[in-house]
Amino acid sequence: MSLQIIKPKNIIDLGVGQPDPNLLPTSLFQPLTFHGQDLAYGEEAGDSTFRQTLAAWLSVDYGKPITADQLIVTNGSSSALNMICAQFAKPGSTVLVEDPTYFIALNLFAERGINVVAIPMDDEGIQLDALDCALQQHQPAFIYTIPSYHNPTGITQSHERRQALVALAKKYQCLLVADEVYQSLYYQKKPPPPLACYDNDAPVLSVGTFSKILAPGLRLGWIQGEGAPIQKLLRSALLKSGGGLAPVTSALVGPLIANGEFQAYLASLRQTYQIRLDTLYEGLKTSMGDKLQMTKPEGGYFLWATLADGSHVASKLAVAEKKGVNFLGGALFSANQGYASSMRLCFAWYGVEELEIACERLAQVFRG
Secondary structure: OOOOOOOOOEEEEEEOOOOHHOOOHHHHOOOOOOOOOHHEEEEEEEEHHHHHHHHHHHHHOOOOOOHHHHHHEEEHHHHHHHHHHHHOOOOEEEEEEEEEEOOHHHHHHOOOOOOOEEEEOOOOOOOOOHHHHHHHHHHHOOEOOOOOOOOOOOOOOOHHHHHHHHHHHHHHHOOEEOOOOOOOOEOOOOOOOHHOOOOOOOOEEEEOOOOOOHHHHHHHHEEEEEEEHHHHHOHHHHHHHHOOHHHHHHHHHHHHHHHHHHHHHHHHHHHHHHHHHHHHHHHHHHHHHEEEEEOOOEEEEEEEEOOOOHHHHHHHHHHHHHHHHEEEEEHHHHHOOOOOOOOEEEOOOOOOHHHHHHHHHHHHHHHH
């Protein structure tokens, strides 16, 4: 099988936000089988047995009761966001996003002709006063936010910020879409619960995926929600025509959750990524000192680093390539082309030795 991205031989590419192929649990899937009914059209929301199993695990992981009726199975998080755009936003409508935010989400909105209004962030996430003003001014189709281990900044919204954000969405009856793909990839303490757990009467959809916590090739994820938003998704032509999504892969993953093998793998994955994060963070602190400003995330995939002197990182990309290292510049993540002095560094794709070398090479780039 050919991969979307193959690791280059002469460069350590910290711009790639994918799991390390060497960590993918091939052995877990080798003894698994599925039944004939898994090859047929299934329930629109996804297989009920799988959703019950998924809900039971999420209830433990989130520390909040989740039921199967609150879940729709998807083909990963990008598929889920595309489904939400199709049902809740039309060309010419407006979506409110954090600044910075996930650049592929910006690309998706642009492809659908959706206007984007960027809302500034602070160290607890999206700024509520600015969001309140934007809600009054733009009447958006929805708000898009990344609450836990934000891509690209690594910021995690506090419980109080989440509570107030959900309350604001309820006040304006504006759909709140939470991209929570890193929610379960915490390294020490758990983050606050997903936004869909806060108020069942608020219009909130939380998106999750197994891509970052099991294997992206499964193309398996979920949307969590209540009431009208979740019912509107279930009435979509996509699900009415083709039935529930990912019936075969959900039939394979369900038993791994039920017998605890998935949870054991995830626990080991958290430990591995914690070590890799520590390696990258401490390596950059040692090699670059006060030239680089960083806040260490408590989970996820990414370290957000900013040059203290305010110089633009994009001007160093050619030099970085010659030194054998790469990164993504902050402006890529900004609807306003801001954050030119920042860069996103992924620590998931490479092992400790390569990350140590990457720190040395980055120091050569920016010291020079």
